[in-house]
Amino acid sequence: MAHPVAVAGFLVAILPLIATPGASLALLIQYVTEGGRRRALPVVLGTVTGLYVHAALAAAGLSALVMHSSVAFTAIRLTGAVYLIGLGLWTWHTATPAPRRRPRRRTDSVYAQAFLANVLNPKAAAIYLTLAPQFLTPHDPLPAQLLTLATAQALLLTLWLTAWTFLILRATRILQTPRFKRRAARATSAILIALGVRAAVA
Template sequence: MAVLPLIATPGASLTLLIQHVTEGGRRQALPVVLGTVTGLYVHAGLAVAGLSALVMHSSQAFTAVKLVGAAYLIGLGIWTWRSAAPKAAPSHRPSLRRANSVYVQALLANVLNPKAAAIYLTLVPQFIAPRQSFGGQILTLATAHALLIAAWLAVWTVLIRRASRTLRTPRFKQISARVTSAVLIALGVRSAVT
């Protein structure tokens, strides 16, 4: 329950989900969800290994990760803006290459987000029992987090698909891509300055 408000706060994963489901249909939700969930497990693994704690306690390392993540989000936003030009109607059968690209975008958006790492360093330790397996507990909590975010993104996928008639118009897709771009750039700038 403690992670629900963090999941419900719109961020890069939801922004990518809206963009890709709008452009390519509901099948594009899967690589976004898988990339996001993989990113959570990366953070959990780094927390177990103690690397996240090192980054969070070293101001230079934290700043470097934060700036790389901010640059990635801004770059992704600029790329999305530039690709928002009107195009012919896309096929609703995504290629393997496209799915891999979406997966990598979602993975990097999560892994390069220092606030996602902070969850495993600030929130998770409050739920760890000292006399039990540290790694097992973090894995259990990461799995609960992954299931919740997957369910949240699935609900959004259904909502987006229900509005599919409107979402399929080229004009809406262009507006959606531009809004997505602006959100990604804003998230990147916010990450860089906070």
């Protein structure tokens, strides 16, 4: 288990990364706008699950292999970019009202979207290959330390997304109008596409 001081230092180091708007926040805004606070849970769970996947891969050394292989890293980066762009285009499409088409419920896919958006992000994996090792001690089991750091990050990220959820819900009357929902969905799609393009050209 990582030392409490190391955990605190790790949280301070990743706070700016968590506070930077990304795919998870974009998805949170979209789905909370559409369906209220109950839609926030699958976004949070999907994102947190992705964090544990990165931590597990780092512990197994698989992420290190990908990061040190330019071909493997490029493949993962482009896969994530294509997914984000595709998700953005799909979000834009579903935001466009169609005659005689009833809105489709996508509750079951929210978790998968948030999970894939995180797990296919090589920058998220890089946290556990470049940043996390600075807070590990070689004489203690590395898997346990990485699990502790991942759990701390998951809790911090959950608090951050929860705070955003309540902030969004504060403006319920505005957010629940069909016009704003369409604009929010299109803004979300634009963010996802931009993130995908940035990941592709990075």
